[in-house]
Amino acid sequence: MSHERPSVATVTSPTRPAAQEVAKPGVRLAAVAAIACVAQFMVVLDSSIVNVALPSMKAGLGLSVTAQQWVVNGYLITFGGLLLLAARAGDLFGRRRVFQTGLAVFTAASLFGGLAQGGWMLLAARLVQGAGAAALAPSSLSLITASHTEPAARTRAMTWWGVAASSAGAAGTVLGGLLTASLSWRWVMLVNVPIGAGLLAASLACLRPSASASAGRGSGTNRPVDLPGAVTITLSAAAIVYGVSIAPDHGWGSAEVLTLLIGGLVLLAAFVAIERRAAEPLVPPAVFALHNVRIGNVLTLCLGVVIMTPLFFLSLYLQQVLGHSALRTGLSLLPMAAVISVGVLVSQRLIPAIGPRRLVVGGALVTAAGLVWLARLPADPGYVGDILLPTLVVGAGTSMMMMPAIVAATAGVAPRDAGVASGLINMCRQLSGALGLAVLVTVASTVTDHSRAAGAATGAAAVVDGYRVAFYVIAAISVASAPLALLLRTAARTGEPVRE
Numbered sequence: 353m354s355h356e357r358p359s360v361a362t363v364t365s366p367t368r369p370a371a372q373e374v375a376k377p378g379v380r381l382a383a384v385a386a387i388a389c390v391a392q393f394m395v396v397l398d399s400s401i402v403n404v405a406l407p408s409m410k411a412g413l414g415l416s417v418t419a420q421q422w423v424v425n426g427y428l429i430t431f432g433g434l435l436l437l438a439a440r441a442g443d444l445f446g447r448r449r450v451f452q453t454g455l456a457v458f459t460a461a462s463l464f465g466g467l468a469q470g471g472w473m474l475l476a477a478r479l480v481q482g483a484g485a486a487a488l489a490p491s492s493l494s495l496i497t498a499s500h501t502e503p504a505a506r507t508r509a510m511t512w513w514g515v516a517a518s519s520a521g522a523a524g525t526v527l528g529g530l531l532t533a534s535l536s537w538r539w540v541m542l543v544n545v546p547i548g549a550g551l552l553a554a555s556l557a558c559l560r561p562s563a564s565a566s567a568g569r570g571s572g573t574n575r576p577v578d579l580p581g582a583v584t585i586t587l588s589a590a591a592i593v594y595g596v597s598i599a600p601d602h603g604w605g606s607a608e609v610l611t612l613l614i615g616g617l618v619l620l621a622a623f624v625a626i627e628r629r630a631a632e633p634l635v636p637p638a639v640f641a642l643h644n645v646r647i648g649n650v651l652t653l654c655l656g657v658v659i660m661t662p663l664f665f666l667s668l669y670l671q672q673v674l675g676h677s678a679l680r681t682g683l684s685l686l687p688m689a690a691v692i693s694v695g696v697l698v699s700q701r702l703i704p705a706i707g708p709r710r711l712v713v714g715g716a717l718v719t720a721a722g723l724v725w726l727a728r729l730p731a732d733p734g735y736v737g738d739i740l741l742p743t744l745v746v747g748a749g750t751s752m753m754m755m756p757a758i759v760a761a762t763a764g765v766a767p768r769d770a771g772v773a774s775g776l777i778n779m780c781r782q783l784s785g786a787l788g789l790a791v792l793v794t795v796a797s798t799v800t801d802h803s804r805a806a807g808a809a810t811g812a813a814a815v816v817d818g819y820r821v822a823f824y825v826i827a828a829i830s831v832a833s834a835p836l837a838l839l840l841r842t843a844a845r846t847g848e849p850v851r852e
Contacts, residue, residue, distance in 0.1 A: 383558045384499050385509040387551060388492040391455070393516040393523075394547050395485045395492075398427065398462075400524030401531075401540045402478075403667075404682070408537035413471045422475050425597040430482030431489075432782040433590035437582040439490035439775025440634045447491050447498065448559040452552060454487025459548030466542035477541070493774035495559070497762050507759065511700035514754050518659075518692040525667070526686060529679035581634040584623040591616035593783065596790040604794060635772055645773065647839050648761030649780050651712065654833040655757055656784030658719060659750050661792050661826055662726070663688075665819050666743070669729060673812045684735065688743040695751025708756030712837030715752030720827040722746035727823035729816050753833070760840055788829070796822045 402409075402423060409415055409423065442450040458481055465477030496513055500506035531539040595612030602608050627633040639645060663685060670681040699711055722745030730738055761777050796818030803814040 381499055381505065381509070383554070384495055385512060387554050387558060388495045388509075389512050389516040390547065391451070391488050391492040391551055392513055393520045394458075394544060394551075395488050396517050396520035397524045397527070398481065398485065398544065399431075400520070401528040401543075402427075404525055404528035404679075405532045405537040405540045408532050409474065412537060413468065413474060415471045415474075419471050419475060423478055425594065426475055426478040427482040427485070428597065428782065428786060429590050429593050430479050431485045432593045432779060432786070433586045434483055434486035435490060435589070435775045435779040435782070436585050436634055436772065438487040439494070439772045439778075440578070440582070442487075442491045442494055444632075446561050447494055448555065448561055450487050451491040451495065451559070452555055454484045454491060455548055455552045455555065456484075457481075458484030458488060459545055459552065462541050462544035462548065466538045466545070468538075468541075489778040490772075490775035493762075493777065497774065507700055507703065507755075510758055510762075511696055511755055514696045514758060515693045518696060518751070518754060519689050523689065525663075525682035526679070529677070529682050533679060578626070578630045578632055578634040581623055581626045581630055584619050584626060585634060588616045588619035588623060589779065589783065591619065593786050596787045599790045600793040600797065635776070639773055639776070642764045644760040644764065644840055645762070645776075647836060648757050648759075649776055651753070651757040651833055651836055652761060652777055652780040653784040654829055654836070655750070655753055656781040657788030657792075658826060658830045658833070659754075660781075660785035661789050662723065662746060662823065664789055665792070665796070665822055666726070666739075669816070669819055670739075673816060674733070684739060685743065687740060688747040691744050691747035692751045692754075695748050696754055699752050699755045702752075703756060703759065708760060709837045709840050711756045712753050712840075713834045715749045716830045716834040716837070717749070718752065719746055719749030720830040722749055723823050723827035723830065727820045727827070729820055729823075731813065731816070749830070756837070756840075788826075792822045792825060795825060 406423065415423070438450060438454065461477045461480035461484060465474050465481065468474040468477060493510075493513060496509045497506065500509045527543070528540050531537075531543065591612045595609050595616060598612075599606075599609045604610075623634075627635055627637075666685060667681055670676040670684060676684065699715075702711055722742050725742035725745060728738065733739060758777060762773050796815075798818070799821045800814045800818035803817045
């Protein structure tokens with residue numbers, strides 16, 4: 353039997369193809385995918401490119417230690433807090449409109465930050481950048497899921513979107529080092545301006561207003577935004593992200609951290625209650641009713657920790673323990689990013705052949721093996737045997753897990769809900785990465801303090817003891833994702849997630 357299986361996101365309109373809900377007549381779907389991939393690359397790049405430039409920013413603008421933290425966390429808080437609101441706005445008012453608004457906000461904030469003459473200007477720019485990124489991240493993926501309704505084409509486009517997201521993290525470290533060393537810290541912000549302007553021009557030329565936006569302007573057909581739900585989920589995400597971000601400095605048992613985390617959980621419970629009664633809920637019940645969407649998002653929670661946190665600890669190990677420069681550190685980790693990018697492309701071809709469950713299980717175990725290898729962290733490591741090879745194993749394993757999780761988390765979602773499904777994926781990854789990093793930093797610090805107090809190790813050796821334990825914990829989380837993958841439902845023979 354060689355005929356194609358129907359798409360997991362079927363077209364509801366009998367007269368208008370879903371591709372033309374997004375692309376202008378005559379525009380190839382490859383152009384839509386390219387716009388979405390470059391936008392996602394820019395959003396993820398900005399999460400890491402600033403880290404390398406923080407010392408130069410501090411010297412140039414006189415930033416305090418707290419202000420330096422806010423340069424990073426301010427972006428993450430508005431990004432994570434506004435994701436679902438922006439995602440649902442795209443479904444209700446048009447993906448092109450939200451995408452272009454996010455581009456304009458992100459690009460203008462980058463320009464403002466690059467020209468900042470004081471610390472407050474840079475911090476304000478980062479907060480606004482995060483708001484723009486919240487609009488870009490879910491709308492970039494929903495542009496693909498709404499336009500590519502043929503399964504094979506959709507998987508290819510989502511694969512390239514995954515490549516863009518996975519390669520941007522390491523690229524940010526390298527590019528940040530190059531720009532800061534050769535030009536100035538301002539260019540880690542200004543580099544977004546030509547990219548954003550080019551994307552805005554391309555979107556104006558290639559994308560058309562979606563049917564939901566057009567319908568929304570018709571008389572009597574306006575669909576209200578769930579404002580109570582939007583406010584509660586935004587405040588909940590912001591409180592949790594901020595509470596987690598300050599936990600390593602203030603302590604998990606401090607009044608500030610407990611107030612923020614408990615308040616965030618209370619707001620989250622209020623959000624669930626509001627959604628059950630809302631006429632137009634921010635997260636439609638039909639989305640969470642899909643089995644694979646639920647499992648796919650839980651897998652994404654695990655992946656957020658497994659993908660984001662090893663790079664953080666490796667970067668600290670290479671720079672603070674071994675004394676490498678930021679640029680050398682980025683170049684040392686670049687092969688891992690390359691393997692992830694290639695591995696995501698390979699996994700796209702393997703999904704129909706062996707199925708997403710086997711891919712995730714295999715990838716989880718391979719990743720865990722690489723993390724255990726990394727956990728040796730010798731005081732005088734050889735690059736090939738102690739850094740390069742284990743990071744390549746970790747990169748190969750995580751690349752096998754990424755695409756099946758994304759495909760599962762969007763499988764069966766109707767085109768009208770594509771934005772909120774994309775927002776959920778991004779929100780799970782952002783929140784789990786932030787939460788996992790804060791928890792692991794606390795674990796590593798506790799082990800380091802214990803080693804020093806017990807006299808087992810001192811100085812850098814005690815710090816490395818903490819890093820070793822952190823890598824073992826990440827490996828355990830990777831292993832735990834394997835049985836989760838077995839819960840995915842797949843179609844016979846093809847390995848595609850079933851329609852539910």
